[in-house]
Amino acid sequence: MAAQLDFQSVREIFARFRAAEPEPKGELAHVNxxxxxxxxxxxxxxxxxxxxxxxxxxxxxxxxxxxxxxxxxxxxxxxxxxxxxxxxxxxxxxxxxxxxxxxxxxxxxxxxxxxxxxxxxxxxxxxxxxxxWWRYPAQAVDTHIFRLANRSGIAPGKDVLAVERAIEDQVPAEFQLHAHHWMILHGRYVCKARKPLCATCLIRDLCAYEEKNL
Incomplete structure (x- = not known):
């Protein structure tokens, strides 16, 4: 578990996420x-x-x-x-x-x-x-988000509820609505469990992960 990043670093991380993908979408197909x-x-x-x-x-x-x-x-x-x-x-x-x-x-x-x-x-x-569906700034913490939150220092916590609370506390309000999607997509496709793509990661200079795969 990395140490908690400072507020400005977390803000910059999510600003980059937003710039790269302003309206992230979940990948589960649904009609209602x-x-x-x-x-x-x-x-x-x-x-x-x-x-x-x-x-x-x-x-x-x-x-x-x-x-x-x-x-x-x-x-x-x-x-x-x-x-x-x-x-x-x-x-x-x-x-x-x-x-x-x-x-x-x-x-x-x-x-x-x-x-x-x-x-x-x-x-x-x-x-x-x-x-x-309801566009409530709720943070659903899955394995990808749990890994990214702890590895990067964005919102470290010993269990999923602690990470959920940390995201709510540490991520600026303007990013809360999409925080869950930005983090799950980054954890799924970039900050992978076995071979994270650190060399091409857009937040690698801010990330607290000490074993960066460069």
């Missing part, structure tokens, strides 16, 4: 709040590309909780067999769809507490939905 929620729930321990492949046809026929319930658990399984833990995920998607219909009029709630009360929806999933 419900399909985003389902896609994120399915993405646990799976790649975005793998989820997108599985849901391409699924979301054409089941893009609302009502339609998902009509499809049923076994019907859903036929579409998501290629995704890890697909049986348990199918159970959760059907359960959360029923709750959305019965308790929320078929709509996805915009409350973190309400989202986290749904089967298979943890804090990270809730934060992704809040950020991507």
């Amino acid at each position: 709040a419900y399909t985003l929620l389902v896609a994120v729930a399915l993405s646990a321990q799976a790649t975005d590309a793998g989820v997108n492949k599985a849901t391409a046809r699924l979301f054409e026929i089941a893009d609302t909780p009502e339609k998902m319930l009509a499809l049923g658990e076994e019907g859903l399984i036929e579409h998501i067999r290629t995704i890890g833990l697909y049986r348990n995920k199918a159970k959760n998607v059907i359960k959360l769809s029923r709750i959305l219909v019965e308790d929320y009029g078929g709509e996805v709630p915009s409350s973190r507490a309400a989202l986290q009360s749904l089967p298979g929806v943890g804090r990270k999933t809730a934060n992704v939905v809040l950020n991507m």
Whole structure:
């Protein structure tokens, strides 16, 4: 874990991220709040590309909780067999769809507490939905963000919640909305786990990582 970078260094890092990609986008395909929620729930321990492949046809026929319930658990399984833990995920998607219909009029709630009360929806999933759909400055910390935050010194923390809090505390407010996407994309494609691309990294002069791969 690197030491926390000073405020001006963190500001400069995100200014560079913004200059390179002013409007970063998540990579999970979706057509509405419900399909985003389902896609994120399915993405646990799976790649975005793998989820997108599985849901391409699924979301054409089941893009609302009502339609998902009509499809049923076994019907859903036929579409998501290629995704890890697909049986348990199918159970959760059907359960959360029923709750959305019965308790929320078929709509996805915009409350973190309400989202986290749904089967298979943890804090990270809730934060992704809040950020991507409701444009709330929520910080969903996955393995890529956790690695980048600690390696670079942007927002070090011993666990994902500590890193989430550190991002909220250390990243200037003007960058909070897109911080999650800038960090996940940088961690996924540049600050990789095994062979980080330090030589071509746009923040290498500010990064606190002592073992830079140059």
